[in-house]
Amino acid sequence: MTDTRLTRTSATSLTGERTEVTARRGRRLVGAAVRASRAWASGRAAVRAATAWCRATIRPAGALVVLTATAGLAAGLAFGWVEALVAGAAAAVLLVMALPFLLGARAYEVRLVLDRERVVAGAAARATVAVRNIGRATALPGRIDIPIGPGLVEFGVPILAADGVSRHAVELPPQRRGIVRIGPATTIRSDPLGLLCREHAFDDVQELFVHPRTVAVPSTSAGLIRDLDGSATRRLVDADMSFHAIREYAPGDARRQIHWKSTAKTGRLMVRQYEESRRSRMAVVLGLSSAEYASDDEFELAVSAASSLALRAVHDARDLDIVVGAEIPRVVRGRLRAIRHIAAGAPRAVLDGFSGVDRLVETMPFPEVCRLTAEANERLSVAVLVAGSGVPLAALRLATLAFPVDAAVIAVRCDERAHPRAQTVGPLTVVTIGALEDLAGLLLRGARS
Numbered sequence: 001m002t003d004t005r006l007t008r009t010s011a012t013s014l015t016g017e018r019t020e021v022t023a024r025r026g027r028r029l030v031g032a033a034v035r036a037s038r039a040w041a042s043g044r045a046a047v048r049a050a051t052a053w054c055r056a057t058i059r060p061a062g063a064l065v066v067l068t069a070t071a072g073l074a075a076g077l078a079f080g081w082v083e084a085l086v087a088g089a090a091a092a093v094l095l096v097m098a099l100p101f102l103l104g105a106r107a108y109e110v111r112l113v114l115d116r117e118r119v120v121a122g123a124a125a126r127a128t129v130a131v132r133n134i135g136r137a138t139a140l141p142g143r144i145d146i147p148i149g150p151g152l153v154e155f156g157v158p159i160l161a162a163d164g165v166s167r168h169a170v171e172l173p174p175q176r177r178g179i180v181r182i183g184p185a186t187t188i189r190s191d192p193l194g195l196l197c198r199e200h201a202f203d204d205v206q207e208l209f210v211h212p213r214t215v216a217v218p219s220t221s222a223g224l225i226r227d228l229d230g231s232a233t234r235r236l237v238d239a240d241m242s243f244h245a246i247r248e249y250a251p252g253d254a255r256r257q258i259h260w261k262s263t264a265k266t267g268r269l270m271v272r273q274y275e276e277s278r279r280s281r282m283a284v285v286l287g288l289s290s291a292e293y294a295s296d297d298e299f300e301l302a303v304s305a306a307s308s309l310a311l312r313a314v315h316d317a318r319d320l321d322i323v324v325g326a327e328i329p330r331v332v333r334g335r336l337r338a339i340r341h342i343a344a345g346a347p348r349a350v351l352d353g354f355s356g357v358d359r360l361v362e363t364m365p366f367p368e369v370c371r372l373t374a375e376a377n378e379r380l381s382v383a384v385l386v387a388g389s390g391v392p393l394a395a396l397r398l399a400t401l402a403f404p405v406d407a408a409v410i411a412v413r414c415d416e417r418a419h420p421r422a423q424t425v426g427p428l429t430v431v432t433i434g435a436l437e438d439l440a441g442l443l444l445r446g447a448r449s
Contacts, residue, residue, distance in 0.1 A: 057102070062195035065091045098191035100140065102198040107135030108157070110144065110185040110202050118209040118348070121177040121300075125208060127170045129185070133160035143188040148172055149180045157187075172208070177300060179356050180208040211351040212300065214308040217440045219316055246270050281319040282382040284310045285373050287366035288325040290359040293388035295416070299359055302414040304436050306386040307354045309412070311347055320344040321380075322353065323373045325363040333362060339372050366391050370399035382408050389415035393425065400428045412439070 058066065072088020075081050109132045119125050129146065133139045139160045146153045155168050172182075183205040190197040246262050249269030262270035286306040293299040306322075313320045326338035342353030364372070366387050374380065383403050385396065396411045403409055405427075413432045420438040422431045431442045 101191040283321040292390035367399040371402040374402040
């Protein structure tokens with residue numbers, strides 16, 4: 001006979017889980033099955049956690065010792081083999097002696113301080129690592145590993161008493177241009193025989209900006225890179241410095257622009273009209289396509305040349321746009337155009353921006369980058385195009401057509417195998433450099449020729 005129950009429901013919302021067995025005889029069996037299922041799930045989770053701990057803690061030598069202890073003790077107790085029993089006991093003793101060395105892996109506080117956060121490519125840097133024992137007990141010796149970009153620096157930590165500090169000076173190897181990630185530091189606790197190992201990674205990560213090499217170039221108000229800042233253009237405006245003509249008054253014109261003598265002579269309101277004065281704005285455009293450079297060194301030469309020119313413009317207080325190609329996903333290539341601007345407010349921001357550029361496989365060709373740059377700013381007066389040897393002269397001439405007719409366009413072509421020279425091709429001036437030191441001399445020489 002089964003139980004019958006009346007259940008009253010209400011509008012109150014409940015959370016959680018409720019299980020009910022309608023048959024009285026099956027309650028014990030179902031309860032036992034539920035408890036067994038939960039115990040099985042808990043056991044599986046514990047086994048997975050133990051397996052993960054063993055994989056992270058037991059080294060190959062330790063695994064061999066564990067196997068020796070297990071097999072030796074089992075064989076010695078089962079068959080009475082004294083030699084196996086002694087070997088198993090010795091292996092077990094080694095494991096027990098190795099366990100204390102794993103304690104205190106989280107008792108360290110590690111602080112990493114760089115002596116300089118910004119260096120030039122190829123220059124060495126130093127860092128100071130302070131390790132403090134924040135535990136109440138004495139910490140056994142350990143090791144600290146610090147990743148530096150793709151490399152790794154490691155050093156030993158001696159025995160530290162409670163609140164003891166150990167400082168280490170770390171010499172960072174010379175780095176290539178880029179943003180180098182330093183850290184996080186990892187403490188490694190291991191026994192002298194290397195049987196067991198325990199690691200703990202900290203959260204502190206530092207970034208080292210490795211700036212490109214630069215060279216001093218002539219001021220942008222002289223030399224080859226110059227424009228007629230303040231000279232009149234063909235654009236007509238209502239107020240400026242260069243007078244152009246008198247025209248008839250139109251609604252919205254300012255009263256102060258009325259030319260009263262012409263008004264009295266013609267009997268109609270006449271106003272002055274001016275030619276807009278040129279306001280200098282410079283753009284430095286750098287291509288990032290991998291196909292446009294013969295090698296990594298050639299690309300680094302282009303980055304250094306672009307950085308040198310941009311720094312000169314910043315020091316001359318010019319309005320500056322620094323433009324590089326942007327990565328475009330393969331699935332939308334040909335349907336999407338994109339460029340990236342580098343901050344140009346201060347020399348440090350400029351160099352930090354150039355530290356983060358790299359060669360791209362999926363990006364626009366150099367003429368397209370120049371065209372989008374010209375569309376983004378129609379009032380450029382000077383455009384400096386920096387490209388690799390993979391950009392032919394015809395592509396540079398095509399890129400020049402994107403800029404205003406009255407803009408001065410200079411192309412810096414980086415080719416380590418070419419002889420340095422400066423040549424003029426129509427409205428375009430092409431400067432070919434094989435080394436960074438050639439840049440300043442060619443800019444001055446091109447201005448005199």
